[in-house]
Amino acid sequence: MSTPTAAPRRATLVTRALRVAEMVTTPLLPADYLDLINPLRAGADLRGRIVDVRRETVDAVTLVIRPGRGWRGHVPGQYIRIGVDVDGVRQWRAYSLTCPASAPDGLISVTVKAIPDGKVSNHLVRRTQPGTLIMLDQATGDFVLPEQRPAKVLFLTAGSGITPVMGMLRNHLDELADVVVLHSAPTADDVVFGAELRELAATGRITLLEQHTETAGLLSLEELASRVPDWAERHTWACGPTGLLDAAEEHWAAAGIGDRLRTERFRPTVVTAGEGGTVTFAQQGQVVEADGATPILDAGEEAGVLMPSGCRMGICFGCVVPLRDGAVRDLRDGELTTATPENPVPIQTCVSAAAGPCEIEL
Amino acid sequence: MTATAEKFDLTIDGSGAGTPQAPAAEATTDATTGARTARTPRTPNSRLSVVTTERRYVPKPSGKPDPVAHLTAEDIEELGRELDALRQEVLGSRGASDAAYIRKVIKAQRWLEMGSRGVLLFSIFPPAWLVGTAGLSVAKIIENMEIGHNVMHGQWDWMRDPKIHSTTWEWDNASPSEFWKHSHNQLHHTYTNVIGRDNDLGYGIMRVDEDQRWVPSYLGQPFYNFLNMLVFEYGIAAYDLELGAYVKGRGKDKETFRRDAMKVVRKIGRQARRDYVIHPVLSGPSFLHTIAANAVANLVRNVWTHSVIMCGHFPEGVETFAKASIEGETRGEWYLRQMLGSANISGSKAMHFMTGNLSHQIEHHLFPDLPSNRYAEVAPKIREICDRYGLTYTTGSLPHQVASAWKQVVVLSLPNPQPGRTRVGIAAEAVGKRVRRRLRGVTGMPRGRQSRVSA
Numbered sequence: 134m135s136t137p138t139a140a141p142r143r144a145t146l147v148t149r150a151l152r153v154a155e156m157v158t159t160p161l162l163p164a165d166y167l168d169l170i171n172p173l174r175a176g177a178d179l180r181g182r183i184v185d186v187r188r189e190t191v192d193a194v195t196l197v198i199r200p201g202r203g204w205r206g207h208v209p210g211q212y213i214r215i216g217v218d219v220d221g222v223r224q225w226r227a228y229s230l231t232c233p234a235s236a237p238d239g240l241i242s243v244t245v246k247a248i249p250d251g252k253v254s255n256h257l258v259r260r261t262q263p264g265t266l267i268m269l270d271q272a273t274g275d276f277v278l279p280e281q282r283p284a285k286v287l288f289l290t291a292g293s294g295i296t297p298v299m300g301m302l303r304n305h306l307d308e309l310a311d312v313v314v315l316h317s318a319p320t321a322d323d324v325v326f327g328a329e330l331r332e333l334a335a336t337g338r339i340t341l342l343e344q345h346t347e348t349a350g351l352l353s354l355e356e357l358a359s360r361v362p363d364w365a366e367r368h369t370w371a372c373g374p375t376g377l378l379d380a381a382e383e384h385w386a387a388a389g390i391g392d393r394l395r396t397e398r399f400r401p402t403v404v405t406a407g408e409g410g411t412v413t414f415a416q417q418g419q420v421v422e423a424d425g426a427t428p429i430l431d432a433g434e435e436a437g438v439l440m441p442s443g444c445r446m447g448i449c450f451g452c453v454v455p456l457r458d459g460a461v462r463d464l465r466d467g468e469l470t471t472a473t474p475e476n477p478v479p480i481q482t483c484v485s486a487a488a489g490p491c492e493i494e495l
Numbered sequence: 496m497t498a499t500a501e502k503f504d505l506t507i508d509g510s511g512a513g514t515p516q517a518p519a520a521e522a523t524t525d526a527t528t529g530a531r532t533a534r535t536p537r538t539p540n541s542r543l544s545v546v547t548t549e550r551r552y553v554p555k556p557s558g559k560p561d562p563v564a565h566l567t568a569e570d571i572e573e574l575g576r577e578l579d580a581l582r583q584e585v586l587g588s589r590g591a592s593d594a595a596y597i598r599k600v601i602k603a604q605r606w607l608e609m610g611s612r613g614v615l616l617f618s619i620f621p622p623a624w625l626v627g628t629a630g631l632s633v634a635k636i637i638e639n640m641e642i643g644h645n646v647m648h649g650q651w652d653w654m655r656d657p658k659i660h661s662t663t664w665e666w667d668n669a670s671p672s673e674f675w676k677h678s679h680n681q682l683h684h685t686y687t688n689v690i691g692r693d694n695d696l697g698y699g700i701m702r703v704d705e706d707q708r709w710v711p712s713y714l715g716q717p718f719y720n721f722l723n724m725l726v727f728e729y730g731i732a733a734y735d736l737e738l739g740a741y742v743k744g745r746g747k748d749k750e751t752f753r754r755d756a757m758k759v760v761r762k763i764g765r766q767a768r769r770d771y772v773i774h775p776v777l778s779g780p781s782f783l784h785t786i787a788a789n790a791v792a793n794l795v796r797n798v799w800t801h802s803v804i805m806c807g808h809f810p811e812g813v814e815t816f817a818k819a820s821i822e823g824e825t826r827g828e829w830y831l832r833q834m835l836g837s838a839n840i841s842g843s844k845a846m847h848f849m850t851g852n853l854s855h856q857i858e859h860h861l862f863p864d865l866p867s868n869r870y871a872e873v874a875p876k877i878r879e880i881c882d883r884y885g886l887t888y889t890t891g892s893l894p895h896q897v898a899s900a901w902k903q904v905v906v907l908s909l910p911n912p913q914p915g916r917t918r919v920g921i922a923a924e925a926v927g928k929r930v931r932r933r934l935r936g937v938t939g940m941p942r943g944r945q946s947r948v949s950a
Contacts, residue, residue, distance in 0.1 A: 156773045157612075159765045160665035161605075165658075169605055221594030223655040428543070446542035446826065448863045449680035450649035450661045464543060466583055478655060479662060484543065 172266060175202035179269045181215070184240065186261055193246040193293070193325045194258050195231065200241055200269055207272030209234055209304040210297045210370075210397075213243065214475065216268030219256045223268070225476045226253045227399070229297035229372075230272060231326075234304050244325060246293035276370065276397035277301070282308045283368035287361060289381060291317035291352070291373030292325075297397055298372060299326050306338055313361050317344040317352050317373065352377070354384040365390055372397040406460040406469050410487040414438045414495045415457070423487045428464060430482040433493070440482060440495060447484035456480045459491025545575030545827040553820035555690070555706040557911065562814050562835055565885055574884055575827025581876055582862050585869050594654050596868045600641055601659070608634035616777060618784035628788040632795035633849075638667045639800055640851025645867045647676050652864075669728040671762045674735035674755065684863050688808060688815045688836030695808060696815065698723070698730065699739045702907045703808075703900075704815045709910035711926050716908040720901075727797035732759050799849070802897050803840070807856040809900035810838045812889040833860035834881060839874070839890035846893060847871060857888065 154163040164177060172180050181204075185197035207213070212229045228243035247258040276297055286309055288298040295316055306312065318324045324343060334341035342360055344352045357364050365388055371381045378396045385394040408425035412432060417439065423432035430452055433440050443451025447465060455477040461470050464484050472478040477494065547568045552561045566574075611630030618624040643666030645651070651659045665672050678694065686692035690706055697703040700723070701716040723730040733739070736759050740746030747755065770789035778785040814835040821832070840846070840854035847854045855870035858877055865873070881888040891899065909918035910925070 153773065156765070156769055157777070159769050160667060160762075166605055166609055169602060169609075218591070218594060218654070218656075220590040221592075221654055428540075431540075443677075443681040444542075444685040445540045446685070446829070448684055449676070450652065450864070451676065451681050453649070453652070453662055465579070466586065468586075479652065479660070483540075 173201040179203045181269045183265045189325050195242050195244045197242045208277045209300040210277035211272040211274040213272050214270040224253045231299045244296045285311045285367040287367040287369040288314045289371040291377050294373030312339040315342045319347045369394045407489040410489040412487050413492040425486050428483050445483045452482045453479045455494040457492040457494050460488040461485040462488040541823050542826050542829050547572040547825045547827045553817040555817045557706045571827040578830045593866045604637045615785050615788050618788050619781040628791050631792040635796040644851050649864050650866045669732035669763045670735045678735045691818045705911050713908050717905050720904050724801040727801040803850045805900040806896040810896050811899050813838050840893050840896050841890050
């Protein structure tokens with residue numbers, strides 16, 4: 134028998150130590166105590182601490198974040214989901230990273246623009262203080278430049294759609310020979326990163342075309358050929374409101390060069406709530422029509438769906454299951470709860486009625 | 496309806512209680528998931544609405560008067576609306592400061608527990624033993640009461656923090672949270688003080704209301720209660736497992752019971768290994784002292800929680816309800832039952848905190864899912880409502896309420912007096928009968944039925 138090498142022996146020791154630690158902390162986990170000491174340590178759930186809040190425009194800020202040790206880095210153009218507590222309630226939103234991919238200080242940043250009635254964006258822009266601890270997810274998304282950098286690039290952006298593009302410009306501009314940025318914003322002052330973009334344009338690093346929609350109206354892609362004559366030769370990355378992206382996809386497809394366009398959609402988590410709706414129990418393959426006065430528990434059971442249940446009056450939390458998508462209304466007070474597949478929310482089915490189409494994780 | 500027409504659940508240990516079901520629901524239970532499937536269309540659950548169209552009252556065997564005879568159906572409906580509005584008021588202002596409160600409490604509790612366990616590594620030195628044991632006792636109490644109980648009630652689910660959520664929380668107690676949530680949140684809070692449906696009325700081993708039938712075994716209940724106090728966490732575990740009903744052959748099926756029992760045994764094992772093996776071993780020369788410290792901390796926690804919990808529904812002045820009285824019960828009537836069926840403890844902020852705000856038992860029972868830190872502000876409003884509607888708001892200091900609950904346990908260990916017969920006389924006669932029957936070798940009715948013999 135060969136003697137075990139040092140590495141596995143150490144691994145075994147660590148595992149054993151961990152098991153002993155778990156025996157000490159039961160019913161909690163060692164992590165629950167370690168988080169008190171350092172929530173950003175290696176091995177912890179990924180969190181970040183906001184170290185600076187920089188104002189970009191009247192309604193946009195850049196959050197500079199120190200990520201936890203588990204941060205695996207990102208490719209410029211990708212986004213992260215951040216979980217932030219707004220009025221005590223954890224809310225998750227996705228934002229594009231705008232920072233250098235490997236900053237020596239290890240900090241990352243996202244830029245957030247407040248949207249009208251946006252619960253999270255307004256909180257981040259107007260009320261967030263340095264020192265706040267937030268939850269993070271690893272970076273994701275394929276709105277990135279290919280390894281083989283294209284010779285000619287067009288960035289077609291509007292509003293906060295500039296953020297992933299800024300991430301690419303700040304990291305890869307030296308590798309790009311010919312860059313046109315066609316950006317829409319209500320006024321010159323509303324252009325996020327306006328000064329930086331204009332500086333790049335002034336030094337000839339990029340060609341910047343600004344469309345100030347308050348005076349010039351919305352950008353029409355009919356004008357594209359006149360503003361960027363060689364647009365069809367360029368590889369294009371487009372990010373902005375749905376209307377712009379839909380129009381762009383149509384325009385590029387019509388020209389037969391749909392493969393030269395890449396889009397990134399920011400889906401606002403606005404769910405239109407109605408009165409009753411179709412309830413889908415995907416795992417059990419059941420679809421039920423429920424009115425706005427019937428608890429989802431009753432509607433599901435009537436259709437033969439197996440569901441956990443309890444008091445049937447909203448007090449015992451024995452029926453809690455995640456709402457994966459859609460909106461439900463609390464029958465006691467009319468309070469609306471919405472969820473998306475990226476952001477499921479546990480609900481009490483015995484006091485919740487469908488408020489539009491919704492999907493339950495059962 | 497008369498007293499005799501009342502379908503009295505004779506299973507004193509409450510094995511007649513079960514999972515709440517919507518009225519008119521013919522349901523089957525799926526043994527593996529506990530999920531239920533309805534077979535027939537159901538009527539909407541009456542407790543979802545405060546609309547009350549008729550006054551419902553079912554007398555109890557004792558013939559005690561209806562405590563709310565002076566209220567009309569409209570009064571009860573209005574009461575329900577007022578309480579709904581009060582709940583809404585708190586929900587409307589629930590936010591960041593509440594979230595900060597529970598996080599602060601959890602953080603402080605964990606530091607206190609870590610610190611105390613750290614000090615106990617040197618428990619061979621008497622001052623370290625004293626400080627460590629005191630700290631650990633307090634930490635365990637806070638963990639069970641203000642944190643565990645309330646988190647598992649879903650009071651903090653609204654924060655959507657998966658680490659502080661009723662579906663994920665596990666507490667420092669012999670009983671696994673899964674079973675506790677079922678017997679406590681679902682059964683006790685829905686059927687509060689309904690004789691035959693709410694097992695918390697005496698935990699199936701005691702008689703704490705004169706409308707519960709007496710059997711000779713209750714003579715020993717002052718002793719059982721004392722014993723239960725010392726080992727309360729194991730009492731809760733056995734109770735949540737529904738051990739009593741199973742032993743009597745009226746509980747879960749064998750397979751389910753074995754599976755559940757294994758979960759309890761494993762949890763008890765983990766808890767005991769931590770307190771009586773790992774932590775002492777880590778203490779080295781302080782091994783025995785740390786064992787003693789942990790045993791004392793668990794004992795202190797048991798005695799404290801048992802005493803507080805006894806004050807919730809056992810003291811004098813608390814009403815119980817006949818089983819038939821809750822058929823078709825509305826939300827307004829449910830509120831009424833919670834108010835009359837619970838008792839508060841008055842005292843300092845520190846006392847309220849150490850009881851997990853269960854000292855605001857009435858408020859907790861009206862709004863079991865409101866954050867515990869908000870009960871104190873709701874309490875005067877509830878008291879005012881009680882005054883206005885002519886309802887008893889039972890409250891008293893901790894020593895007074897503990898004494899009152901113990902008095903009930905002692906007095907009700909004897910049967911109710913009858914005209915011309917004293918409690919002791921009736922008890923002596925019943926015991927004598929039983930002894931004579933044993934001596935004659937007559938087994939009488941099957942064992943399972945003996946508890947149904949009326950006094």
